[in-house]
Amino acid sequence: MExxxxxxPPPEAFNKNRRVSDLIRAQVNHFKHVEQKLSAGQRQAIxxxxxxxxxxxxxYIAAMTAFLRGQPVATSSPGQQPVAGxxxxxxxxxxxxxxxxxxxxxxxxxxxxxxxxxxxKKNSAPKETK
Amino acid sequence: xxxxxxxxKHIVVLMMENRSFDHMLGSLKAVNPAIDGLAGNxxxxxxxxxxxxxAPNAAYQSQLDPDPDHHFPAVDLQIxxxxxxxxDPNRQANxxxxxxxxxxxxxxxxxxxxxxxxxxxQMLPVLxxxxxxxxxxxxxxxxxxxxxxxxxxxxxxxxxxxxxxxDVFYWNKQYLSVYERLVAAxxxxxxxxxxxxxxxxxxxxxxxxxxxxxxxFQDFIRDCNRNLLPDYCFIEPNYTDHxxxxxxxxxxxxxxxxxxxxxxxxxxxxxxxxxxxxxPNLWPNTALLIVYDEHGxxxxxxxxxxxxxxxxxxxxxxxxxxxxxxxxxxxxxxxAILVSPWVARGSVIDDVYEHASIPATITEHFLGAYxxxxxxxxxxxxxxxxxxxxxxxxxxxxxxxxD
Numbered sequence: 001m002e003x004x005x006x007x008x009p010p011p012e013a014f015n016k017n018r019r020v021s022d023l024i025r026a027q028v029n030h031f032k033h034v035e036q037k038l039s040a041g042q043r044q045a046i047x048x049x050x051x052x053x054x055x056x057x058x059x060y061i062a063a064m065t066a067f068l069r070g071q072p073v074a075t076s077s078p079g080q081q082p083v084a085g086x087x088x089x090x091x092x093x094x095x096x097x098x099x100x101x102x103x104x105x106x107x108x109x110x111x112x113x114x115x116x117x118x119x120x121k122k123n124s125a126p127k128e129t130k
Numbered sequence: 131x132x133x134x135x136x137x138x139k140h141i142v143v144l145m146m147e148n149r150s151f152d153h154m155l156g157s158l159k160a161v162n163p164a165i166d167g168l169a170g171n172x173x174x175x176x177x178x179x180x181x182x183x184x185a186p187n188a189a190y191q192s193q194l195d196p197d198p199d200h201h202f203p204a205v206d207l208q209i210x211x212x213x214x215x216x217x218d219p220n221r222q223a224n225x226x227x228x229x230x231x232x233x234x235x236x237x238x239x240x241x242x243x244x245x246x247x248x249x250x251x252q253m254l255p256v257l258x259x260x261x262x263x264x265x266x267x268x269x270x271x272x273x274x275x276x277x278x279x280x281x282x283x284x285x286x287x288x289x290x291x292x293x294x295x296x297d298v299f300y301w302n303k304q305y306l307s308v309y310e311r312l313v314a315a316x317x318x319x320x321x322x323x324x325x326x327x328x329x330x331x332x333x334x335x336x337x338x339x340x341x342x343x344x345x346x347f348q349d350f351i352r353d354c355n356r357n358l359l360p361d362y363c364f365i366e367p368n369y370t371d372h373x374x375x376x377x378x379x380x381x382x383x384x385x386x387x388x389x390x391x392x393x394x395x396x397x398x399x400x401x402x403x404x405x406x407x408x409x410p411n412l413w414p415n416t417a418l419l420i421v422y423d424e425h426g427x428x429x430x431x432x433x434x435x436x437x438x439x440x441x442x443x444x445x446x447x448x449x450x451x452x453x454x455x456x457x458x459x460x461x462x463x464x465x466a467i468l469v470s471p472w473v474a475r476g477s478v479i480d481d482v483y484e485h486a487s488i489p490a491t492i493t494e495h496f497l498g499a500y501x502x503x504x505x506x507x508x509x510x511x512x513x514x515x516x517x518x519x520x521x522x523x524x525x526x527x528x529x530x531x532x533d
Contacts, residue, residue, distance in 0.1 A: 058372030
């Protein structure tokens, strides 16, 4: 069987100045929720810049993730190598972004819904493959 | 028991972002009529009432900007075409509101038509190649007609604990995650996020409280190469364009979330597949499920079915609609593909699945009887029965990918 050729994105597809989506906004809010529980000393290691772009979100998320995983903040794991096919190699040519709409710090954690009824147990249907 | 299940040691789930079945795989109906894709005559009315046909004109990037709305009220419009329960208490899903929903974001009629575009199969050689070469699910639905985080919660816990939004700040310990269940029973389990800068979407519960469960995509590759793959692992893509933390270059988002370049996701899927496929110690005993978390507002023609209620109720203040949601129907259909050398080429699976099928399958395979699960998970179909071939496919009978 002939190998299937994988398409590649062009370098111009990369845009770390893209405004964050609702998904990344929510992810950052979740990290902010966790960050609020840290001590003042612990928070000193976490960058406190405004987050409006994907690149800005990534800087913050990297620091929080490293902290939660007990790794040095803002460094990568030693020995990591680029993964073929998903890295755009090139100079870091993107200018510092202009601050966009920042993300409000910390959403509340209230649950808006509650358990209601119990349900009847049901067996899985048999599987069928055509 | 089929021999493919006898030898199965590892299950890998790769969950991508925000594309519907028809948007990504709809073109495959022309190749295999058993695949419930697009006939080409499906339409949605635009805001002026003009029918807009599906078209094979999807672009890798720059077409779905702004990001199509996929929060609960918008998905309700997409599924029911704008008919509310006040207008018709017995309203039926008609999948006629996608264009109207996209119009609501910019009030641009021409732009709203783009939501009906789908990819011709040759633009997605990895995803469509795997779908044709292994098994494609005709009826894998997102768990909730809503956004990412509540849907992904079903893949981890078999429930979203009553949430229909991105506000999954749950502390509910009613049901353990599938990873915690496995580890408690002496099995191995991991969530691999792409890198620290992209990280996981499972922040508040697992990353905060169970950081040892996590690894990076580099760790996944390394674990594959060293034959250290856990019994079960869940892989997340790169969610942002960002500089590599080590300064070595630029890392492009591979999640396929609009408006990220879909080709990077094709590469990522191929990377995961290759890591398993190229290791003869893994390929025979590993099953890979590639699935999308939700449809991201893009068109699909199959109405989501009813399902067993979850035991929770989301109130109107949470749904953003006049009605509560009882978790008694599924979300929009998404692409899902099962890869294993024990799966027959061109398999098409017609049973209904949803993301609760993931913990249901993992738990059933590795733990057997396990009672403390959500009603939805207990009711969910499991998918390993599709590893049904009496003998493993030959090495040169399974595809490979090249750059």
